[in-house]
Every structure is written in structure tokens, then in C-alpha cells.
Amino acid sequence: MSEAQHSGVNVQGKRRATLSDVARRAGVSPVTVSRAIRHPEMVSELLRSRIEDAVRSLNYIPNHLASALASTRTHIVGVIVPSLTNGVFDDYLGAIQDVLNPAGIQVLVLNVRYSEIEEERAIATLLGYHPEAMIVAGTDQTERSRHMLKSSGVPVVQTMDVTDDPIDLNIGLDHGVAGAAAVRYLHAQGHRRIAHLTARADPRARRRHAGYLRAMEELGLSTRGLVAASPRPSDVAMGGALFSEVLAAVPDVSAVFTCNDDLALGTLFECQRRGIRVPEDVAIMGFNDLDFCVASVPALTSVSTERQKMGTWAAEAILEIIRGSGRRPSPASVEVGFSIKERASTGVVRTARAARKARARA
């Protein structure tokens, strides 16, 4: 619009130094500067140091956009996460970065807040940056999202969840199985009135819910009044509210399985508030095994998932494809499983080892 833009000048009226500026200053050609930066070994020591001086004195920072455009290598990987509120995606993102950044790849992260529409937008946005790969959380993309990802032609990794029909690569766990396993664990502890609290915004939580329902049915247990759900993203206070709902319907509920640890913590607090003893009166079991599960009183039993491993695998698979010019990792789908961390909130006051023995005896 204004002439300022035409001449590449920013709002402060300064123009950022370009490769050519550096070249002029160092008395070499632009290509040589480019090489001194990208492939230092190709440039003589003399020129290299002269160029380095020029770079410093001009505060030159290469224009990644121009470099990416010219080389058709963007060194960008797009990552989509549905949330940043809890520690779950922090571990995961950290693992991805720890693999990709040292390889010179920049990770662009977009948070879509559990919204499919935001996810579609985010995918389009990220693809506009021509990433060399995409990592998306979950397997519940809309048809449009799937189509965009597929036709982008870049490797796509779906994480956190497993599916029979992956877009491309897939690593995750079966949340239905995990939900059912939680129920069976509580059942094995002697519980019959097992409640489930959940926040429906998360597709994985919906799958855990389905697993809960399936397991309850298989065990011949009624779920009447035992399920409380909210359409909003979860927080700790919601745990108390949902548990209160269940309590009103089924006063003698004996165990609560929640779709995540926030709700479990909220439930624990609600029990404290009401003078309900945990685990004597009500057992509580969360999901994700966040750091506060070990710290709370009683410590919270939770289903632990391999967040870091999923991030690492996704990133390494991408690296292999990019570096190996198209070789795909095999298998292209991996199921990582989960484990139940037994703690005092479900009555396991003994050590984990003793607990295993106890179960073996049972």
C-alpha cells in the first residue's frame, strides 16, 4: 500500500540488510555470502571471516522466506495440537522439537482448541508455509482436512490415537481399550458402581467414554446415573461439578474414572469438601498421569500414556523420510499402548510391586 512497503522498508523506516548488502560490504559476490553461511567449507578462510564481519556489522539475518523459496526446502514441519492448557501436549511438543530442531527443522505449532473448524483453518495456514511434513493430533480430522493433507503430498503423521484408515503414518493408542482397561481394573478392585466423568470436546475422551460403556456392559454393570459429561473443555473445577452430579443420582457410587487428570483432581477435592474418604468411600482414577498425580493426597491412580514416545516417533519418522528421500518407516502404523499407574486413590497403599503380587494371588 504505502511506498514504505514497496521499498521493503519497515515501520521504523529502516531497511533490513540483505545478502547483497553483506556482499557489497565484504567485497564479494552475493553467492559467496550465501555459501559462507550455508556451506562454510566451500569458502576460503579469508573471505569467510571478511563476510562474517560484514554480517555482524550489518546485523544481517538471512531471510528464511527467500531462502526457502529459492531452495524449495522450507525446513518447516507443521504441528497441530488441540490444546495447550495441560501438560499433555507440552511433553509431546518438547519431544518433537528435541528431535527436529537439532536437524535444522523449525516446528510451527498451531493450537486449534478442540475445534474442527479451527483445525481446517490451521491446516490450510500451515500448508501455505509449504512444510516438509505435518504432524496432527488425533485421527478425527474432517473430510476437508484429510483431503488437504493428502493432496499436499507431504508426509503426515497422525498421533495420539490409532485408526484403521490413516492419512499416512500413524502412532497412538486405542483409547477405547484404555478406557475399558480402567474399568476392568476398578472392577478387579471390587468396584461395581463405577462412574465416568468426561469432557466431550476431546475426541479421545469420547473414545475412552465408549470404552467405559463397553466394559461396563461386558461386566454386566449398569451405568445408570453414573455418567456425567460436559461439552466444554475440562478444568479442575469441572471435576467437582460433574462428580456432584453423579453423587446426586447415585449416592453410593464407589469408584470414579475420569477422562483426564484435571477432572480426577477436581473429584478428589470435591470428596475432601464433602468428607468423602478416598479411597475408602470412593476410589478415583484419572487419565494421562500428569505430574500432580504422584503429589496429591492420596496420590491419584492414572492411566499413563506414551506422550513423549509418540512425539519422538513422529519426528524421527519424518526425519527419515526427508533425509532418506522418500523411504517410509515400516511399519507405518504403531500402537504404543498404555499402563495403569496404581496409586493410593484406588486403594493401593502398598508398593506397586506388592500390588502386582497381590493381584497375582487374586
Place this chain on the structure above:
Amino acid sequence: MSEAQHSGVNVQGKRRATLSDVARRAGVSPVTVSRAIRHPEMVSELLRSRIEDAVRSLNYIPNHLASALASTRTHIVGVIVPSLTNGVFDDYLGAIQDVLNPAGIQVLVLNVRYSEIEEERAIATLLGYHPEAMIVAGTDQTERSRHMLKSSGVPVVQTMDVTDDPIDLNIGLDHGVAGAAAVRYLHAQGHRRIAHLTARADPRARRRHAGYLRAMEELGLSTRGLVAASPRPSDVAMGGALFSEVLAAVPDVSAVFTCNDDLALGTLFECQRRGIRVPEDVAIMGFNDLDFCVASVPALTSVSTERQKMGTWAAEAILEIIRGSGRRPSPASVEVGFSIKERASTGVVRTARAARKARARA
């Protein structure tokens, strides 16, 4: 390297559609396609719909890199956060996005995990994308970071903290004052042995610590054995460990002020574990006022900060500068303050209003 790259072909062997492909398909010139996308009103309805069809059938997604390069408008704002583990930066980022995204600006977020070196790297990386502005958390950038930001020529907003010597714009609060206020609040409640637990990784936490020390001194109180600190980033379990340290040194500690809510929660759990009553035996006060503070039992008193407001202000200030071609917001530095949310963990079982009255009487 391989010829695949030279011809702009990705690992799957497909080549993504370009503007020219769309133009050819629609039987128009490339410029017209560009206009149909950026300025639809400049193109006749007939051509526009023909172009839209071509776009759809080719799955065309504009190359943001090329577009940014050609227009010298990247529509990118770089944001640096020191952490994603807790809810603090989630609110803040959400606020920034809510202002910037509707304005067509993409926010690139980099998490530097409380590391100055990572921050320097992140700043260089982001500047490589030629953002139209930068938002950084805190005012503790290294000299190199400051220099890069200044010489970039783009507007820079430092948030979360205040400083006499801002790089450019600044919005935040005085954490020293906030820390001191917390101490004075506890003092007013009758506490004398006031402990402080802190994680030193966070510069704002260090400032709150300084405020604590200053206030304690002003009140003529000893801090001997009352401070426990860890160099690592905080988590809930750390709260229990640090509190235990203090307890060993000063068994009759009467109040604990922590640098954040995670440590406060950990302290609360440790009290529960040891049978220490809160607030009767020990009062607990956190910082940030995260969602679990209202849910816990007892609810945690905490210092509430204007995270969203800081994000919103930063984003709006940037928008004004970008849109207004250089006009700066005034004032260029804003202090947002804080407020103490009184809850049961510091003995305030009555309503906040009654509490105010009680203090007025005292």
C-alpha cells in the same frame, strides 16, 4: 540435492499447484488469479468463479513464502514464551491470537523453556521469518537478544514484567511489588514466620522473591530458614519437597508464599500428608490464580495477574502500529497491577467483602 528438489517436487513425487497452474486452468493470466484471491472485488464475477473452480480442482493453496516475499508483508508476528506447562501462557497466547488472527496475522510461537540461550536462538529464528512485530515475555533478554530485536526495526512488545529501559513497548506488572504485597497481606493476617518457596528458573519468580525479602526486612522479620528454592522449573511435587525443607528448618512456620500456584498446591498436599491443618496451622498463598485455586480444599489464596489483558494490549498495540503505518500507542509502557484473591487457605473463610471489613477494623 536430488533433482526432486530442483523441480519443486516433494517426497511423494507430486508437485503442488502454483498460481500459474490455476491461471492456465482457468484460462486467465496469473495476475488475475492473484487478484481473485487477494482482492476479489477487482475481478469480474465470471472470471472469479472460473478461478475458484480451478483453485478447488487443483487443491491450490497459495504459497505464503512467495507471497510474503513479493509483497514484503509477511503477516507474521513472532511470540516467545518461556513455558507451556502451566495455564499462565495459554490464556496469554489465546488473547494474542484472538486479536491478531482475525486481522489476518499469523502468530508464530516459540517456547524457550526459561533458557536465555534458547531465547536468543528463537529470536534469530523468528526474525528470519521477517515478522511484522515481536512479542516477548519478560524483560530479561540478553544483550544479544536486545540488540537483535532493536536492530530488526520491527515493533517489539515486552510483556509480563515492567522495566525502566524497555526495548520498545512494554506492558506488565512489578513482580517485586506483588511479592512484597503478598508478604504484607500475610503479615496483616497476623503471620510472622512467613516462608517463601520458589523455582529460580523464572526471572519473574526471582523478582517476587526479591519483593518477599524486601518486605520481610521492612517488617523486621527474619527469613532465616524460611526460604527454599530450586533451580529447576517448578512442578507440583517440588512444592512438597521445598515445603519439607522449610519445615525441617523452621517447624513453627506459620505461612507459606510460593512463587506460583503449582508450588502452592504441592505445599497444600504436603500439609495434608503430614496432617498439618490449612489454614489453622499453616496458611498458603500462591501466585497466578490458576483455575485449580478455587477448586482445591481449602481454596488457595493467590495473586491474580492480568494475563489476558497483557496479551490483548500487546496485540492491539501491534495492530495499531502496523495499520497506522508507524503511529505508536501512548503511553508506550503500561503497568497492569495485580490483585490478591483471598480464599480459605489463608484463613479467609468469610466472604472477601467481610474480609476487607475485618482488615479495616484491624
Place this chain on the structure above:
DNA sequence: GGCAGAAATGAAAGCGCTGTCAATCGCCCT
């Protein structure tokens, strides 16, 4: 009915950088 002026479209140039290929230089070997 013909011309001013607006509206719609296109041609050309270039954003900042990198890949390719060509040119130059010095040095070793026979």
C-alpha cells in the same frame, strides 16, 4: 455517434535467495 473515463485484464519486473554451470586460479606431476 464518438470520446472521456472507469473498469477489467495483462505484461513485465523484481522481492531475497540458491542451484547450476562456467570461469579462474594455483599447484602438482611427468
Place this chain on the structure above:
DNA sequence: AGGGCGATTGACAGCGCTTTCATTTCTGCC
């Protein structure tokens, strides 16, 4: 001493797009 080789450096073109300016086409109006 001449040829050849590797090591350096540079010229040129072009990545995909937008901006500018020129051209064409279509109005309306005296």
C-alpha cells in the same frame, strides 16, 4: 615446461508471487 586437477569464486536464472504500469474493453454522455 605443459597439462590437468581440485579448489574458489562468480554470472545467471528462477523459486511463486505481487506491484506497477500499460492495455483493452465497456460505460455513459453531450
